[in-house]
Every structure is written in structure tokens, then in C-alpha cells.
Amino acid sequence: MLRIFIGWDSRFPEPADVLRYSLKKHASIPLDIQYLNLRELSEKHGFVREHDPLASTEFTYTRFLVPYLCNYRGKAIFMDNDMLCLGDIKELDDLDMEGLALRVVKHDYQPTNSVKMYGCPQTTYPRKNWSSLMIMNCDKLRLWTKEVVATASGAYLHRFQDIPDEQIGDIPPTWNTLDWMDESTRLIHYTNGGPWFEQYKDHPHADIWYRYRDEMNAARAETAKRHGLRGPHMPKADAPAANAGVPQQR
Numbered sequence: 001m002l003r004i005f006i007g008w009d010s011r012f013p014e015p016a017d018v019l020r021y022s023l024k025k026h027a028s029i030p031l032d033i034q035y036l037n038l039r040e041l042s043e044k045h046g047f048v049r050e051h052d053p054l055a056s057t058e059f060t061y062t063r064f065l066v067p068y069l070c071n072y073r074g075k076a077i078f079m080d081n082d083m084l085c086l087g088d089i090k091e092l093d094d095l096d097m098e099g100l101a102l103r104v105v106k107h108d109y110q111p112t113n114s115v116k117m118y119g120c121p122q123t124t125y126p127r128k129n130w131s132s133l134m135i136m137n138c139d140k141l142r143l144w145t146k147e148v149v150a151t152a153s154g155a156y157l158h159r160f161q162d163i164p165d166e167q168i169g170d171i172p173p174t175w176n177t178l179d180w181m182d183e184s185t186r187l188i189h190y191t192n193g194g195p196w197f198e199q200y201k202d203h204p205h206a207d208i209w210y211r212y213r214d215e216m217n218a219a220r221a222e223t224a225k226r227h228g229l230r231g232p233h234m235p236k237a238d239a240p241a242a243n244a245g246v247p248q249q250r
Contacts, residue, residue: 001030002093003076005066007059008035015081015196018209021216022085029090036062036078049150057081063131064149064157067141074139080132082194083176084209087186092135092175101140101167102160104130105176127159132189133176140167181205 004023006016020033038058041047049061063078070076075097077089095103107129143162155161160168174186181188188205195206203209 001032002089003032003070003074004034004089005063005069005076005078006033006035007057007063007079007081008037009058009081010037010039011058012081012196014213015194018213018216019079019081019083019085021219022212023089025212025215026085026088027090028088029093031089036065038062041065045146047146047150052154054154060154061149061157063134064144065146066134066136067138067144068146068149070136070138072138072142076136076138078131078134078136080189080191082190083133083187084190084212085187086181086208087175091186092171095135095169095171097135097137097169099167100169101137101163103135103169103171105133105171105173106130106168107173107176107178129176129178129189129191130160131158132191133171133187135171179203179205181208 006019008016016035023031023033036059038047041062045065047062047065052060055061057080059081066076066078075093077092092103097103106127141163144157149157172186174184176187176189177185178189178191188208190200190203190205190209193200193203195201195203195209200206
């Protein structure tokens with residue numbers, strides 16, 4: 001079963017739910033999808049990191065805990081929550097990880113805007129957006145201990161410092177297209193802000209995200225109807241998985 005960790009932010013939980021739905025919609029293999037919930041990681045693992053005013057999400061740093069959460073064993077994928085999957089994630093699972101610590105889309109991204117999302121300052125740095133989608137060979141990422149993730153600089157973590165370049169492989173770029181899509185796109189990344197934000201509700205590719213959101217809500221309503229649930233008992237957006245942030249024995 002492919003383990004996928006999605007960044008989760010308490011201020012806007014819906015995008016993670018829609019991403020999860022889109023992954024399952026297209027997947028031809030079993031998926032174990034968990035959310036990285038900062039509060040739960042603090043409560044269950046004692047993870048505490050000093051607040052970073054430049055961090056635009058609650059998972060800016062917790063993404064690097066994934067190898068620790070997997071007991072540094074096996075393979076796992078991390079994904080930002082502001083994505084929508086349009087292809088079969090098995091394509092990424094099939095990529096060979098022999099000799100690699102990571103696979104990423106190696107963007108050369110130079111943002112032109114100074115503000116993103118809900119007023120967060122836009123920053124520019126080498127390897128920007130590389131860490132938004134990572135296939136991780138957890139055994140080779142033992143350098144990302146809980147203590148390191150709690151204290152290392154953003155530059156150290158997001159630029160993959162101390163990981164040899166030859167251990168950072170590629171993911172096909174169609175699996176992380178930044179705010180654009182065409183017929184080849186397998187995953188779109190609303191990196192500057194998605195249609196769940198009022199100021200981005202007219203994003204050029206908002207329609208497809210709305211369609212998946214509406215499909216998800218309709219599926220939940222149908223499930224509730226089959227089980228005779230009404231009113232306050234209707235299924236709501238998935239809460240962060242109860243076992244999110246608990247090391248998994250594999």
C-alpha cells in the first residue's frame with residue numbers, strides 16, 4: 001500500500017479533502033493517506049518548532065517529518081494540500097528509487113508576485129517548490145530527525161542540504177504543474193492560491209477544482225443517504241486522520 005502524507009492546515013482544511021478525493025478517484029492501487037496535523041504532531045510526538053513568520057502554512061516544516069513517521073523504512077510520498085490529482089498515482093509509485101533519497105520535480109521557479117495566498121509574503125530561493133511533492137526513500141533520509149526538523153533553517157530543509165545531488169532524482173514535470181495545466185497535466189499545483197480563497201475564486205483553472213469538490217460532496221451525501229444519516233450526522237470534510245503523525249510499522 002502506497003503511503004501518502006498530505007499537508008493539512010487548520011485554517012483551510014477543504015483542499016486536503018479534495019486532493020485526497022482526487023487521488024482515490026484515479027488510483028489503481030491501494031492508498032494509505034494521512035494528514036500532517038501540526039497539533040497532533042505536537043501532542044503525540046512532542047514536536048515543537050519556533051514560529052516562523054515566513055511560513056505560509058502549518059506544514060511548511062512538518063513535511064520533513066515523514067521519514068521519522070515511517071520509522072525510516074520504505075517509501076512514502078509527501079504532497080502540499082493545494083494540489084489536484086488528475087492521473088493515477090501508481091505512475092509515481094512505479095518510479096525506481098534505487099540509489100535515491102528523493103524524487104522531485106526540479107522546478108526553476110521565479111515568482112513574479114510579491115504576495116501569495118491570504119497575504120503571505122512571496123519568497124524566492126533556490127530549489128523553490130521542489131519540496132511541494134516528494135517521493136521519499138525513508139531509509140536514506142535519516143538525517144531528518146525530529147530534532148533537526150524542529151531546529152534546522154528553512155534553507156537547510158527545503159534546499160535538501162546534506163543530501164547529495166546524485167541522490168535527488170526527477171519526477172516528470174507533468175506531475176507538478178504550477179498554476180497551469182494542459183492535456184498532459186497529471187497534477188496541478190495552485191501554488192499562489194487556489195479557488196478556496198475568495199481572492200482566487202476566479203483562478204484560470206478553478207472550474208476543475210470546483211468540479212472535484214462537488215463530486216466529493218455529492219459522494220458523501222450519497223453515502224449519508226444510504227446509511228440514513230441526516231442533519232448533524234451527515235459526513236463532514238474528513239478530519240485529520242486519527243493516526244496521522246503516528247509512526248507506522250511496515
